Amino acid sequence: MMCSVEDEFLKNDVFSPLAYLPSILEPKKVVVVGTIVAIVSDKMWYYDGCNYCKSKVEKKFETYDKDDGTSDVRDTQLYQCSNKDCNGKEVFPMSRYTVC
Numbered sequence: 001m002m003c004s005v006e007d008e009f010l011k012n013d014v015f016s017p018l019a020y021l022p023s024i025l026e027p028k029k030v031v032v033v034g035t036i037v038a039i040v041s042d043k044m045w046y047y048d049g050c051n052y053c054k055s056k057v058e059k060k061f062e063t064y065d066k067d068d069g070t071s072d073v074r075d076t077q078l079y080q081c082s083n084k085d086c087n088g089k090e091v092f093p094m095s096r097y098t099v100c
């Protein structure tokens with residue numbers, strides 16, 4: 001018997017309350033089903049996530065020495081993943097939703 005995607009996620013899977021998410025110790029994919037009832041406008045609702053592992057990325061600044069002996073910051077935008085186990089190369093940010 002064929003199942004629709006909705007049936008696969010909503011009827012045939014094991015459900016847990018959202019509060020149990022922190023108890024997951026091994027990396028795994030989860031589906032969070034919810035309804036947005038309000039948007040908190042005074043807090044960031046998205047973050048810059050790594051294109052490989054989805055952890056937060058931060059902009060990295062590189063300096064260089066100029067011929068006149070002073071230093072300057074390069075114009076190129078480099079990003080560094082905050083996940084020390086990430087093996088991503090050429091990391092770039094992708095906006096991801098923050099759910100609280």
Ligand SMILES: [Zn+2]
Nearest residue numbers: 050053081086
């Ligand atoms: Zn990463």
